[in-house]
Amino acid sequence: MGLYSERAGLIDSENAFRIGPLIRLLEEQGRDVVRCNIGEPDFPVPSFIKEEVKRQIDLDNTHYCDPQGIPSLRAAIARQLSETRGIHAEAERIVVFPGGKPPIGLCQQTYCGPGDEVVYPSPGFPIYESFIPYVGATPVPLYLKEENEFSLSGEELASVLTKKTKLIFLNFPSNPTGGVASPEQLQEIASVIRSRCREDVRIFSDEIYEHILFDGHSHHSILSCPGMEKNAILVSGASKSFAWTGGRIGWALFPTREEAELFKNLNINYFSCTAAYNQEGVRLGLESPEGMVEIRKMVEIFQMRRDLVVEGLNAIPGILCLKPRGTFYVFPNVEKACRNLGIMDAYAGLPERVREKTSPSTLLQMFLLFVHGVATMDRKSFGRIGAEPFHYLRLSIATGTEDLKKGVERIAAAASDREGFRRFFAAGEHFF
Numbered sequence: 001m002g003l004y005s006e007r008a009g010l011i012d013s014e015n016a017f018r019i020g021p022l023i024r025l026l027e028e029q030g031r032d033v034v035r036c037n038i039g040e041p042d043f044p045v046p047s048f049i050k051e052e053v054k055r056q057i058d059l060d061n062t063h064y065c066d067p068q069g070i071p072s073l074r075a076a077i078a079r080q081l082s083e084t085r086g087i088h089a090e091a092e093r094i095v096v097f098p099g100g101k102p103p104i105g106l107c108q109q110t111y112c113g114p115g116d117e118v119v120y121p122s123p124g125f126p127i128y129e130s131f132i133p134y135v136g137a138t139p140v141p142l143y144l145k146e147e148n149e150f151s152l153s154g155e156e157l158a159s160v161l162t163k164k165t166k167l168i169f170l171n172f173p174s175n176p177t178g179g180v181a182s183p184e185q186l187q188e189i190a191s192v193i194r195s196r197c198r199e200d201v202r203i204f205s206d207e208i209y210e211h212i213l214f215d216g217h218s219h220h221s222i223l224s225c226p227g228m229e230k231n232a233i234l235v236s237g238a239s240k241s242f243a244w245t246g247g248r249i250g251w252a253l254f255p256t257r258e259e260a261e262l263f264k265n266l267n268i269n270y271f272s273c274t275a276a277y278n279q280e281g282v283r284l285g286l287e288s289p290e291g292m293v294e295i296r297k298m299v300e301i302f303q304m305r306r307d308l309v310v311e312g313l314n315a316i317p318g319i320l321c322l323k324p325r326g327t328f329y330v331f332p333n334v335e336k337a338c339r340n341l342g343i344m345d346a347y348a349g350l351p352e353r354v355r356e357k358t359s360p361s362t363l364l365q366m367f368l369l370f371v372h373g374v375a376t377m378d379r380k381s382f383g384r385i386g387a388e389p390f391h392y393l394r395l396s397i398a399t400g401t402e403d404l405k406k407g408v409e410r411i412a413a414a415a416s417d418r419e420g421f422r423r424f425f426a427a428g429e430h431f432f
């Protein structure tokens with residue numbers, strides 16, 4: 001018997017949180033680091049929401065509350081979902097969680113066990129993959145392809161479905177690629193699900209970036225497709241839309257009241273409830289027209305930065321970057337840059353035990369961070385299984401515009417710094 005259970009060793013993590021200490025270490029040494037690693041808007045929470053939260057605290061709304069989520073917030077979510085998805089979302093089927101992240105693991109614990117297959121996008125939000133071994137299920141990565149603009153066709157989904165499929169994660173607009181699925185693709189996906197999946201298969205539609213769309217595009221949800229309300233769980237939250245990652249408010253609409261009750265009980269077991277004063281802030285954010293006004297202002301800035309960064313990256317030899325349609329990430333293909341810098345050869349020469357922990361894009365990520373002062377995320381931070389042939393970085397554009405310009409200049413300098421990479425590699429440190 002050891003200290004930890006076998007299960008405890010099976011959960012992975014989210015590298016975006018793990019790179020923070022490395023950045024702090026460099027900053028303590030007096031180095032300047034451009035932070036393109038962070039997955040949160042660099043804007044304050046809209047003032048009208050802040051005022052409401054302060055008012056609620058002054059009203060002493062600081063106690064336990066409904067573990068399912070306060071009824072007024074659930075009613076506001078139900079209205080917003082019904083209006084924007086053309087569905088009938090009832091407050092009784094909605095559960096509020098401390099963020100959009102908890103339902104990811106809780107759904108796996110609730111619906112999946114040994115023998116069940118969990119389908120998830122790769123590259124994708126790392127927590128989908130992280131939980132699968134923890135619950136004893138089998139991971140089935142669904143590789144999203146650059147040539148399809150990281151979208152997903154019905155055919156691609158069909159190719160990974162089996163009788164054992166139990167839970168399917170979808171995430172549009174998508175982290176880390178910014179890819180979206182068109183309404184036609186969603187119809188195709190829904191049609192595959194209707195014809196190939198049993199009634200007890202659940203679709204986890206992670207729509208947390210629903211408002212962060214560019215070029216006038218609007219959001220489309222799989223739940224708007226016929227029959228999907230019966231199978232799909234819609235997840236969203238306030239972290240991205242209201243630039244409020246620290247407020248920890250997310251929610252899920254479940255297919256049945258019975259499932260919502262079950263998740264309410266999980267909330268009772270894990271969290272008791274979610275801070276009522278923050279829930280009131282989100283309620284006002286959803287109810288007031290000011291909410292969308294503030295979101296639009298933020299999205300306009302993200303779009304301007306996206307244009308600037310994509311253009312800057314594409315001007316760098318060896319880097320190819322698609323123009324994402326949503327989110328605040330760009331996901332350049334850096335394969336040629338890795339070749340130009342000698343990273344592929346350096347990686348191939350590493351002992352197997354080191355190679356297992358790193359990848360060419362990880363070496364580039366570390367070279368950019370430690371030598372050129374830009375923090376990015378490597379490809380395998382967004383799904384490790386089968387990531388070997390793919391060479392990408394994720395850059396967050398939720399960083400000040402001037403910093404982003406500086407970041408792109410530093411990446412350009414790094415991309416031609418073959419000698420710098422040789423020295424970095426020869427020092428034998430920070431390979432992962």
Ligand SMILES: Cc1ncc(COP(=O)(O)O)c(C=O)c1O
Binds near residue numbers: 249
């Ligand atoms: C796709 C996706 N889902 C869920 C989350 C979790 O959001 P929250 O901070 O609300 O837990 C994130 C955060 O980065 C995300 O990118």
